[in-house]
Amino acid sequence: MTSKVTRNNTPRVVIVGAGFGGLNAARALAKAPIQITIVDRKNYHTFQPLLYQVATAGLSPGEIAAPVRSILRAYKNVEVLMAEVTGFDLDHRTVQTSEAEIPYDYLIVAAGASHAYFGHDDWEPLAPGLKTIEDALEIRRRVLLAFELAERQAAAGESKTPLNFVVVGAGPTGVELAGTLAEICHHALAHEFRSIDPARAHISLIEGGPRVLATYPDDLSRSAQEQLHRLGVEVRTSTTVTQIEPGAVYFGETRLAAAVVLWAAGVAASPLGKKLGVPVDRPGRVLVQPDLSIPGHPEVFVIGDLAAAKDEQGKMLPGVAPVAIQQGRFVAKLIRRELESRINKSLGAPSFSRSVREGGKFDSRPAFHYWNKGSLATIGRAAAVADFGKIHVSGFIAWLAWLFVHILFLIGFRNRLLVFIQWAWSYVTYERGARLITGSTYLPGWTSPAPAPPVATQPAPQEIHTGAPK
């Protein structure tokens, strides 16, 4: 089985992954006479920097995600496939999915990253991470459910499970989760419970290293820790989690009761990186060349969180959206340039596409340079840090910068406008609009693992006229 895109001679670029890297590559390529296929196992692009807002009930999934098809609708030469990529055949230049093989002239792999539990995969159901919409909904479910269960137990006069929330890992995700949880407890949920006081919930942020936001300059780390403290978060640095069990986290001998544990500690690259058959680093990122292609295959590029790319000083580029966006555009430009030069060379040749495939020789390419416009990390309401190289900013101004950049970059006008209104509204009212507990009511260490729903006896049918048999 082959994709229908094999049927003509237009050069073909296949992009795996519709994150920031893949999407920007597709857009930058789309104006050229190229056939582009973008494959993702989801039908939507997720604006990952705002995932923590879904996890903390501030935004709905639909407000930070948009269908890949909608985003790319205007580009008639872009085909979007929702499919799971299972592997690659680099020799025959095809991408394998569960149902078809998709041939390519150029391949861009932008499959992203997931969580790492450092060999403790059994912790995953006890301490969910935050990489997908589903992750965010699971975290939201657990956090909200903990308050509901506490209220129910308190109303029934039972001993309460302590309302402790533990966030493991004080990188940007851990810091924003802990800060926003604190905000919720003190504001959004205040005055809504009768038997418990949400403001007495305890939020701990656990970090193995000596400081929070380790990739930021020292002074901003200190500022972030102070801002967390002001929000009511207890920060424990140089503290290593040794065990997680339902309802508790251990640091060596110390046991901390925990209603909800969230995991923001480690990142592992997509397993697709290893399937390219070239060297990867410990987290599974592909060791790319300076031009972001892989050794021995100049027609295959790896970008975004899946790529282990270095800057001029030999320092690893961080797994953030601006890097992926710039890499996507860089690779697209490179491919367009090469295809255009080949069009000129092969003028009159019967198969343009074949000439590319048989060409073999790739012109010398420039190296990718990351233009770092600065780093922003949000902590909570009017709390953030910003690192613009020589200028370091903290607090409200940094938060405004963060807000501006993130609303500006949200893909699609509709989302941008709605998110802005939502944000303005909740800033004024302290409300969290998306506080729905959907799915199961199981909370590890609190409710019994599989509560059997009461069996509903099937009532007799109502006497109305319908298409169903009588």
Added chain:
Amino acid sequence: MTSKVTRNNTPRVVIVGAGFGGLNAARALAKAPIQITIVDRKNYHTFQPLLYQVATAGLSPGEIAAPVRSILRAYKNVEVLMAEVTGFDLDHRTVQTSEAEIPYDYLIVAAGASHAYFGHDDWEPLAPGLKTIEDALEIRRRVLLAFELAERQAAAGESKTPLNFVVVGAGPTGVELAGTLAEICHHALAHEFRSIDPARAHISLIEGGPRVLATYPDDLSRSAQEQLHRLGVEVRTSTTVTQIEPGAVYFGETRLAAAVVLWAAGVAASPLGKKLGVPVDRPGRVLVQPDLSIPGHPEVFVIGDLAAAKDEQGKMLPGVAPVAIQQGRFVAKLIRRELESRINKSLGAPSFSRSVREGGKFDSRPAFHYWNKGSLATIGRAAAVADFGKIHVSGFIAWLAWLFVHILFLIGFRNRLLVFIQWAWSYVTYERGARLITGSTYLPGWTSPAPAPPVATQPAPQEIHTGAPK
């Protein structure tokens, strides 16, 4: 175990269910010196009349649902419990939940209704109904997934599963689902696929009776059927579904291939109705007295979809929001009046609450009268019917009336404003903002039942400083 509300002598009203009936009863009671406990198994109220918009990706769940606690936050004498009610002890006046017994002086049961499959419960996984947020998300998932799978198969050159959508039951829910599906195929999804044409999807609306919207006057039924026809929906009346299997629906010998089957054919009252131990009708609705109390227990009321209440002509009241709202307010007023008259009678008595419980005698009560302001059913974009008694309206004007009433009634200002913006936006752009496929990628009759996800080999941990063990 008893709820803490037993600890004082304020009269106690327990409300089961936070739908339109329960919520309006709670609000109307909240201003009186009464302790109110409202119990629901969900933490949110669902604005059911707009559920079909979630099912068809027009609105996000958070836009038509709001936490019960938020809605009732201002009423300090209202306690909200998220719990599953398992039964009632009418003699001892307690409501049983999985964890506690909640005592009451008055009880209002407003537990609503669910789908009925007329003895074919095996059809449920094949043809989901639309009563909850989870139902809506499941329908959304299936509808969107069908288009994605069709595109993927067509791109791979495989024979396509026909893009047939079958809606069973042409009551208000079936009509709005079918109409909105047609709208999506012709507008929202147009120009987004490369290998299939969504406009060629086929939508069938199956009705066992002779006409659509059977509870509406003849002329409006005819108008609705014409409007459906104009939207491209094939209506089959007097057609009875005899079998549903993965990928197909049967009417006797006739087989209709179906990518997605939706069930809007039958309603069954909550099984809690039967647990009251009084007579119920065939769909399980409680046969209430004219004052909405149950025989032998004047302190127990049943309202909303769970009540089989009749109007002056002996005609069953429909299971719609206005009936539930008016019943909730009626019962609340009745309870307040009785408690106030007892306060006057028992002045100086040590226990006010006890005097109510031991009083036994209930004053003669008025009967509930439903004030029918009219019925509205929407069909799709600018298509609806409205029955205002002597005045029958169809088309755009009816749709405007429907829109106005529904936006006006959406609970909570934030939702009202956002939904309005959303609606205005999608009316102008034809966009559907919430087109996310979350959860499984299984579609009965299309994908294999349990597709095993590719096993991700666990990459080695990244070398960053975190709270996790090294």
